[in-house]
Amino acid sequence: MHDFDFLQPASVTEASHMLADLGDQARVMAGGTALMLALRQRMVSPTHVVSVANIRSMRGLTFDPGRGLRIGALVKHSEVARSELVRVHYPVLAAMAAQVANPQVRNQGTLGGNLCYADPSTDPPGCLLAHGAQVVVASTRGERVLSIDEFLVDFYATALAPDELVIEIRVPLLSADASGQYTRFLRTAAEHRPLASVALMTRRNGRHCHEARIVVGASVSVPRRLTRAEAFLAGKTVTTQVAADAADIVAAEISAISDARGSEEFRRDMVRVISRRTIADVFGLATA
Numbered sequence: 001m002h003d004f005d006f007l008q009p010a011s012v013t014e015a016s017h018m019l020a021d022l023g024d025q026a027r028v029m030a031g032g033t034a035l036m037l038a039l040r041q042r043m044v045s046p047t048h049v050v051s052v053a054n055i056r057s058m059r060g061l062t063f064d065p066g067r068g069l070r071i072g073a074l075v076k077h078s079e080v081a082r083s084e085l086v087r088v089h090y091p092v093l094a095a096m097a098a099q100v101a102n103p104q105v106r107n108q109g110t111l112g113g114n115l116c117y118a119d120p121s122t123d124p125p126g127c128l129l130a131h132g133a134q135v136v137v138a139s140t141r142g143e144r145v146l147s148i149d150e151f152l153v154d155f156y157a158t159a160l161a162p163d164e165l166v167i168e169i170r171v172p173l174l175s176a177d178a179s180g181q182y183t184r185f186l187r188t189a190a191e192h193r194p195l196a197s198v199a200l201m202t203r204r205n206g207r208h209c210h211e212a213r214i215v216v217g218a219s220v221s222v223p224r225r226l227t228r229a230e231a232f233l234a235g236k237t238v239t240t241q242v243a244a245d246a247a248d249i250v251a252a253e254i255s256a257i258s259d260a261r262g263s264e265e266f267r268r269d270m271v272r273v274i275s276r277r278t279i280a281d282v283f284g285l286a287t288a
């Protein structure tokens with residue numbers, strides 16, 4: 001790893017000024033779990049690392065019954081998983097966070113850092129998109145609020161300008177009839193990162209589906225809602241056959257990636273399997 005200056009701004013404005021002044025020579029660091037690997041492997045060689053870890057306004061997790069959940073960008077995966085507020089009001093989000101990586105990464109990695117790295121093999125983006133979450137970004141020029149799909153542009157690419165920081169993630173209130181599930185598939189038990197994932201959030205009455213939001217992650221370059229599968233489920237009474245048909249639509253609707261961890265065909269098959277099981281679980285059906 002080459003030498004760099006380590007800067008520790010105390011506010012978002014100060015950090016944004018630094019980033020604007022230093023341009024391409026600077027990299028933001030939060031928990032450092034992704035950035036330190038990139039530095040060690042010389043994938044990036046900044047002259048300055050701007051640590052945002054001391055910016056208090058980017059910490060904390062609050063729930064307002066009128067507005068929903070606000071998660072500071074510096075909140076760690078383990079805090080999301082353990083938070084009583086998240087567990088009570090957003091159990092699918094809490095369950096997802098508890099499965100990220102391993103205890104070391106969950107205790108060090110932040111939710112903001114996870115989104116900013118935009119690595120496709122991660123858990124929070126798809127789950128947050130299924131919850132209709134938004135990302136708040138800030139710079140000396142003010143704040144912008146983006147939906148997750150506006151924020152995540154592509155494989156390792158976000159809508160962040162060079163002088164902007166993610167400061168907060170907002171998750172809207174869920175309706176009383178909301179329920180869902182997040183399912184991840186690992187290729188081997190020794191792997192931490194998902195090969196495929198499905199996040200399903202529904203509004204339902206028993207097995208009758210009023211509304212569904214389905215997002216596939218990890219097997220696609222960037223998670224997106226699968227609107228054909230969502231439209232297929234909406235208004236239906238979900239049976240085992242409906243769940244299987246919806247899973248076929250999900251598998252056909254994605255543009256699966258192909259890499260050393262899994263071919264496009266294998267990923268599509270796994271997405272089909274976990275989609276069918278997830279839909280069946282959410283609607284209380286037995287699965288095979």
Ligand SMILES: Cc1cc2nc3c(=O)[nH]c(=O)nc-3n(C[C@H](O)[C@H](O)[C@H](O)COP(=O)(O)OP(=O)(O)OC[C@H]3O[C@@H](n4cnc5c(N)ncnc54)[C@H](O)[C@@H]3O)c2cc1C
Nearest residue numbers: 028030031032033034035101109110113114116122123166
């Ligand atoms: C061994 C291992 C296994 C993993 N397994 C999983 C897994 O199973 N599931 C999963 O979801 N993830 C997994 N991850 C990824 C992990 O979740 C992320 O590395 C972590 O959340 C990143 O957060 P961080 O605070 O450490 O980010 P950092 O490493 O500090 O930063 C990551 C990137 O985001 C930028 N950045 C960070 N914060 C901000 C901000 N607030 N504003 C603007 N830019 C910012 C940095 O410049 C950098 O480019 C794994 C990582 C490792 C190392």
